[in-house]
């Protein structure tokens with residue numbers, strides 16, 4: 001598949017607001033990589049490791065200030081990278097990951113009241129500067145995304161944020177994508193699940209061919 005075989009696994013992250021379809025598309029991406037004969041794991045943040053799962057529960061259920069929230073996400077990320085992501089990549093296994101650093105910069109920075117540059121710096125420190133080869137941003141009108149999440153029933157603490165938060169969030173993600181155009185691919189997530197999955201497959205194939 002690759003022109004210049006790379007012994008490390010391919011690291012792909014999916015980003016976007018709540019309800020843009022990251023979980024759905026992470027499943028498709030994992031299946032696709034497996035179908036083309038690659039070893040692959042799927043993981044997520046918050047979570048992704050035994051400690052990460054405990055932190056996920058805390059983050060999504062306890063009321064806390066923006067600084068505590070940002071630090072807990074960063075702690076989760078530091079552990080997740082060290083125990084799960086980096087060992088897999090080093091062993092040549094691809095990693096499909098639902099959310100990473102960009103979520104913290106977008107939610108805790110652009111969405112809440114923290115400085116996006118400081119949030120990025122904190123997370124780069126926590127992870128030793130580890131960044132994915134490909135970040136797929138699923139971009140969707142916040143109103144449509146809210147309807148999708150609403151249809152599912154119960155919402156967590158962060159999903160209950162209001163409309164202006166979702167708009168700042170979307171703009172924040174688009175700003176991040178514009179800042180790193182080599183790493184990001186923006187995909188319109190408003191079409192059917194199958195159409196979006198086709199675009200995700202194309203983005204992954206293209207990255208595999210050029211690494």
Ligand code: T5A
Pocket residue numbers: 016017018019020021022023024025045046073098099100101103104105107108148149152156158159189190191192193194196
């Ligand atoms: N957070 C996370 C931070 O604030 N900072 C951080 O650093 C990190 C890592 C995590 C929360 O924490 C925040 C962000 C989140 O608010 P979570 O449970 O992981 O919580 O939440 P999400 O990642 O947002 O997951 P969701 O499940 O809410 O959204 P997804 O994964 O984007 O969407 P998905 O795939 O579950 O789809 C939602 C619904 O839409 C349908 C699906 O079937 C599902 O019902 N759907 C479609 N419908 C129509 N057309 C399509 N193309 C569809 N694709 C999916």
